Amino acid sequence: MSDRPVRFGLIGLGAWGQHHANAITVTDGAELVAIAARSDASVAAAKEKYPDAAVYNDYRELVAREDLDFVDVVVPSHLHHAVATAVLQAGKHLLLEKPMGVSMEECDDMIRIANQHDRLFAVGHELRLSSMWGKAKELIDEGFIGDPLYALVELSRNPYRQGADGWRYDIDRVGSWILEEPIHFFDLARWYLERSGQPERIYATANSRQPGRPELQDNFSAIMHFSGGSYAVVSQTLAAFEHHQTAKITGTKGALWASWSGAQDRTRHPTFSLRGFDGNEVVTIPIDKPTGELFELEDQVARVVQAHRSGVPLHCTAEDGRWSVAMCLAAEASVRSGNIVSIGDYIG
Numbered sequence: 001m002s003d004r005p006v007r008f009g010l011i012g013l014g015a016w017g018q019h020h021a022n023a024i025t026v027t028d029g030a031e032l033v034a035i036a037a038r039s040d041a042s043v044a045a046a047k048e049k050y051p052d053a054a055v056y057n058d059y060r061e062l063v064a065r066e067d068l069d070f071v072d073v074v075v076p077s078h079l080h081h082a083v084a085t086a087v088l089q090a091g092k093h094l095l096l097e098k099p100m101g102v103s104m105e106e107c108d109d110m111i112r113i114a115n116q117h118d119r120l121f122a123v124g125h126e127l128r129l130s131s132m133w134g135k136a137k138e139l140i141d142e143g144f145i146g147d148p149l150y151a152l153v154e155l156s157r158n159p160y161r162q163g164a165d166g167w168r169y170d171i172d173r174v175g176s177w178i179l180e181e182p183i184h185f186f187d188l189a190r191w192y193l194e195r196s197g198q199p200e201r202i203y204a205t206a207n208s209r210q211p212g213r214p215e216l217q218d219n220f221s222a223i224m225h226f227s228g229g230s231y232a233v234v235s236q237t238l239a240a241f242e243h244h245q246t247a248k249i250t251g252t253k254g255a256l257w258a259s260w261s262g263a264q265d266r267t268r269h270p271t272f273s274l275r276g277f278d279g280n281e282v283v284t285i286p287i288d289k290p291t292g293e294l295f296e297l298e299d300q301v302a303r304v305v306q307a308h309r310s311g312v313p314l315h316c317t318a319e320d321g322r323w324s325v326a327m328c329l330a331a332e333a334s335v336r337s338g339n340i341v342s343i344g345d346y347i348g
């Protein structure tokens with residue numbers, strides 16, 4: 001094990017990339033060495049805010065550097081595959097934001113290249129690192145609720161941001177709105193119910209507030225059936241206000257109820273709680289540190305540093321990222337056809 005800092009390159013300094021940059025700089029054992037941005041404005045912002053980092057307007061120059069250990073990719077989703085494959089082919093370890101890709105072919109290609117080059121490949125499903133969503137998982141695994149049978153993961157929030165050049169509202173670039181936020185909840189539901197096998201079938205429905213743009217699904221709900229008999233409901237509305245997420249998980253013996261609220265997703269001042277029933281009494285379960293995507297993002301960077309330095313397992317592997325993409329694509333197919341869709345058709 002080496003004590004030298006893990007040297008990071010960052011590609012993409014948009015709304016979320018700026019938080020990644022900050023997370024890298026505040027993480028012990030991590031160093032932000034280089035940044036690639038696209039527009040002149042983003043390049044100038046990178047130079048001003050991170051004077052010690054080399055700044056490029058072509059990410060290929062960043063990946064060509066010999067001295068980077070990890071490259072963190074936070075660009076619009078349709079670019080994940082092109083940028084991530086360049087990173088892996090250059091022999092760097094990869095932290096790639098969700099969705100891992102916008103098709104199964106993209107996911108498979110990236111996994112193949114990562115294996116070929118024997119590189120670490122983490123995907124940005126940071127909820128797994130949350131002190132609260134993670135505590136719920138711990139309790140499920142300890143048998144607090146008995147055998148898990150049902151999970152509801154639900155979000156009520158304000159509309160998505162446009163993203164640079166409006167990519168998030170362009171279906172060819174975003175892929176699908178299911179790949180934006182519900183993908184986190186599919187990951188969480190699969191993680192919570194893993195004692196009940198793997199997801200097998202999905203039924204989903206959605207609608208839009210804009211009659212001419214049905215693909216921009218403001219309301220989305222899905223039911224996912226697992227091989228062991230349990231099922232999960234993932235539901236979200238983007239037609240609401242603020243950011244309010246809940247997870248309710250029940251089992252043969254008890255139940256858990258976790259909830260998180262903030263003025264928006266990126267707040268350092270959320271309210272949250274986890275309550276549980278173990279079959280005997282209802283208790284409030286203490287959460288030892290604040291939870292929210294800004295906190296988990298820092299934990300995610302710390303985790304990939306530990307993975308690189310000491311072989312600690314990644315919080316979310318490329319295989320996990322691939323599962324989540326498969327569930328989103330199956331859900332999208334179900335919305336379109338009105339039928340139940342087999343996840344096996346996507347996961348292979």
Ligand SMILES: NC(=O)C1=CN([C@@H]2O[C@H](COP(=O)(O)OP(=O)(O)OC[C@H]3O[C@@H](n4cnc5c(N)ncnc54)[C@H](OP(=O)(O)O)[C@@H]3O)[C@@H](O)[C@H]2O)C=CC1
Nearest residue numbers: 012013014015016017037038039042074075077097163164
């Ligand atoms: N895990 C999570 O909780 C979250 C994940 N995400 C994911 O992160 C990704 C980025 O989202 P977000 O930050 O909100 O989007 P933004 O549109 O705010 O930022 C994207 C950035 O990528 C930059 N970019 C585009 N092309 C290139 C390129 N060729 N080289 C370098 N930079 C480039 C843009 O540059 P420019 O500014 O110059 O146009 C822009 O700054 C998405 O995949 C999204 O799904 C987002 C939010 C939370």
Ligand SMILES: O=C1CO[C@H](CO)[C@@H](O)[C@@H]1O
Nearest residue numbers: 159160161180181184265
């Ligand atoms: O977690 C998230 C918060 O919302 C964003 C959209 O506005 C998503 O891209 C993202 O995955």
